[in-house]
Amino acid sequence: MSLGTMTVARQQKKWRLSAATAVAEAIFAAFLVFAGPSWDATAADTLERVVVDPASGLAISGFDPVAYFSRGQAVRGRPELERRVGGVIWRFENEGNRAVFAEQPEIYGPQFGGYDPVAIGRDTSVAGHPQIWTIKGERLYLFYDEAARAEFLADPERIIERARQKWPSVAYMIPR
Structure with missing residues (x-):
């Protein structure tokens, strides 16, 4: 289903989920940059x-x-x-x-x-x-x-x- 055939409410919900996912991915990426490859769970x-x-x-x-x-x-x-x-x-x-x-x-x-x-x-x-x-x-x-x-x-x-x-x-x- 394309965005053109979705209701306005569904389009806004999909956009909010996409934005939340993007924020979560950015936070995880920042963690990897600052923790670096030497980060060790132990x-x-x-x-x-x-x-x-x-x-x-x-x-x-x-x-x-x-x-x-x-x-x-x-x-x-x-x-x-x-x-x-x-x-x-x-x-x-x-x-x-x-x-x-x-x-x-x-x-x-x-x-x-x-x-x-x-x-x-x-x-x-x-x-x-x-x-x-x-x-x-x-x-x-x-x-x-x-x-x-x-x-x-x-x-x-x-x-x-x-x-x-x-x-x-x-x-x-x-x-x-």
Whole structure:
């Protein structure tokens, strides 16, 4: 049926539905632009299941998560520069790193909470060591040992995808 043979009321209803659909599509498109391809539904859960040193209670053994990006090295944070995020205590090298992390912990926190993505892909949780790490796709990954890091670097996309698939079931088994 063409618009020419519809009643005025039906034409207005059809136009309102089309306009509503267009608005919804625009909102979804904006979400995709701002969230970007790196958006990950497991990001929130990643920060809820962070590797915590049982002796000190510190996330990733007190290493500054932002320093991996800003300095390209593992740097211990300072006790006077702590911040509680995601239910755990993080330490930082300086005020700037602490402020940046507070704004975007999902960006600077280690992926999979600091658990080794190679192990996660094998359905197990093994804490990564904060001095065995890499940055891939602007995200930080920690590894149990150099062999796991080398395996990751040989095919990071495959290992990341497998770990993302397995993470919900593996994370479920990690005590909070």
